[in-house]
Amino acid sequence: METFQFLLARELARALAAADLPLAGEVTPTADPRFGDYQTNAALILAKQRKENPRTLAERIVAAFDPDGLCEPPQVAGAGFINFKLRTQIVAHKTLRLLDDDRLGVPPAVTPKRIVIDFGSPNVAKPMHVGHIRSTVLGDALARVAQFLGHDVVRDNHIGDWGTQFGMVIRGWKKLLNREALAQDPIAELVRIYKETNQAAAVDEKVREESRQELVKLQAGDPENVGIWQQCVTLSLREFEAAYKILGIHYDIQRGESFYNDRLPSVVERLLHSGLAEISEGAVCVFFRDIPDLADKPCIVRKRDGGYNYATTDVATVDYRIKDLKADAVWIVTGAPQQLHFQQIFEIARREGYAAEFRHITHGSILGEDRKLMKTRSGENVPLRVLLDEAVTRARSILEQKNPELAEAEKEAVARSIGIGAVKYADLSQYRMTDYVFSWDRMLALQGNTAPYLQNAYVRTRSIFRKSGEELPPARALALIEPAERQVALALCQFGETVPAVLNDFRPNLLANYLFELANTFHGFYEACPVLKADEPARTSRLILCELTARVLRHGLELLGIAVTERM
């Protein structure tokens, strides 16, 4: 189904051609209803290019514009804007069609791509903590949106399951492991033995040497060490799965760093053979002398001691994703500190001749109330489990206050959806690059741009149907009489314009803001227009608007990975 934006833009293009003018400008929703529903700046752009009067050009375009029943005759306003006011009947007609469209008016992508999206990436033998929220939640939302738009999405969890830290973990395992503690809380015990070994190594050369030896043995395939490593991986994966279950996150594949291990020598060989890499100070490096910003920043793909590092792994990962997974696009979601690294990796890929679309999608940090990186009182990272448990507990206690009558069986599910939804939404409703301050009170607030506010708007729509005890009436006619009715309808039609925009610059917050505004608009309608007490045909029309608002809210939130409940 075409969006209004698309239809107007197409008509505008026709008008420009008819007026003998080149294509220019764009059609956007207006900020102020005084200016109609949509506007275009085409005349302003052309005026600049051609050094002509913008209002005269606007008149020329308007004269050539055939509204064709879509909108009222366009108006020229201000400096030379052309404003379009859709015919209310057309809005009603399109809104009605949304009822039978399971895409809710969202057009599929014109050129579907196979996209490998890499997000989350926790490390084995370390707890998932608050720092993993953004990459995980952001990546998941982008994957959901891309998939809904018709892309072929492969969600890959690039787990940190290989590296020098395993020397210490294995030494710790052999010398310090408490089996009972491991059974109780595996990750905590792995962290303990790692930390204690690390501390000992800082002051004791012998510990350092032993750890190195354990690492060498692991890399050489020593059965005992490989066995220990394998157990660490298994225990960690179990922990990750538990967190993903609570968060509602799903991965298609989980290719850890170890997966690429045996490909690393050939990667370096290839880079050396093709001349992209050279030996410098004993290490194998790729230089980017022709790129000023990178000229003095080589990418090391083999260390002086012959070992490989994460750059090597990431080059191998690019190979795998393109050659084996047949990716047209590779999206990697991580914090901003890794920008240089991926700039180098993607540059290497381009030099190797890969034509795929490479995108490094970065994000800011989550801060504590003190505006520093969020930590516990003792200065540790806040474990994800602890944080998610607290979210649900807090949601539960708010629920007890606000709606004590809710059936006990429902309370737990509702508290989960509110608590987890609040944490996710707090993240997704903000521009991804900004650092944001984590605040329980704000994210769980019932007013404002929060998950509970949106979830409650959904609940209100559902309660109308529950109260009336009826389904959506079969009569299919929509009369948009009150301004509030028209506003809701138009907002519903714009879902199809909002969802694709999320991928322009990887901004789920555009969708979040849209949903917030839709909920506002709906609440305005809800106050102004009684539904169940209204006479026909208004009653049916309003029921339809409620039903569609419910669907768009539910679907929109689902694209953000947030669940709704029927009551709260």
Add this chain to the structure above:
RNA sequence: GUCCCCGUAGUUCAACGGAUAGAACGAGGGUUUCCUAAACCUUAAAUGUGGGUUCGAUUCCCGCCGGGGACACCA
């Protein structure tokens, strides 16, 4: 030193070159015989700074100030 990101009401966040910079919390004033007041209406309050490009700049470019981050063998 070089490079990247950020700087918007008292506070926390929006605004993909467009018209009068939007919200929320906090502060002030209102709304409930009515579908969930977990809501709605309403008042006051902001673009760090100096230039530039533009019909138009929070947005793009240059300088400065402030905060964060990255820059050769950790990931």
